[in-house]
Amino acid sequence: MTASPRNAARTALLAATTFLAFGAGSAAAQQAPDRPTERQVRAWAAACAACHNTDGRSIGGFPVLAGRSAEDTYRALVEFRSGQRPATIMHQHTRGYTTDELRHIAEWFANVKPAR
Numbered sequence: 001m002t003a004s005p006r007n008a009a010r011t012a013l014l015a016a017t018t019f020l021a022f023g024a025g026s027a028a029a030q031q032a033p034d035r036p037t038e039r040q041v042r043a044w045a046a047a048c049a050a051c052h053n054t055d056g057r058s059i060g061g062f063p064v065l066a067g068r069s070a071e072d073t074y075r076a077l078v079e080f081r082s083g084q085r086p087a088t089i090m091h092q093h094t095r096g097y098t099t100d101e102l103r104h105i106a107e108w109f110a111n112v113k114p115a116r
């Protein structure tokens, strides 16, 4: 699979649009967000499948996310977003998510059983 920057940008835009569509709640709800439903977190994580394969069981050189410790994945994601960790794609992609969302996504992948 090739990962062109254009595809990455499209994926990021889709993630951002999806977030806007689903995230437009009341001001009160935005101040104190409830824990997202599993369905919501699964939808966020689905945006990663374009490169990291279904459920993060990556093939073809992309890092495997399935079963990786949540703390590890979370740290990588926030470091990508801040530019602290070098990246060709992930620094852009992580900008579409809040810190809270990145944590939920990291926890979600940690609970996926890795492929054999």
Ligand code: HEC
Binding pocket: 003, 007, 008, 011, 044, 045, 047, 048, 049, 050, 051, 052, 062, 063, 065, 072, 073, 076, 077, 086, 087, 088, 089, 090, 091, 093, 105
């Ligand atoms: C367009 C392709 C693409 C998409 C979409 C994508 N990734 Fe990545 N991911 C990469 C590439 C390429 C790397 C290697 C770092 C780099 O060059 O950006 C990477 C690296 C990572 C790493 C670091 C792994 C390591 O061992 O250092 C994590 C964690 C990660 N991605 C998680 C995610 C999550 C979570 C999502 C969805 C929110 C996601 N990625 C979406 C391509 C992608």
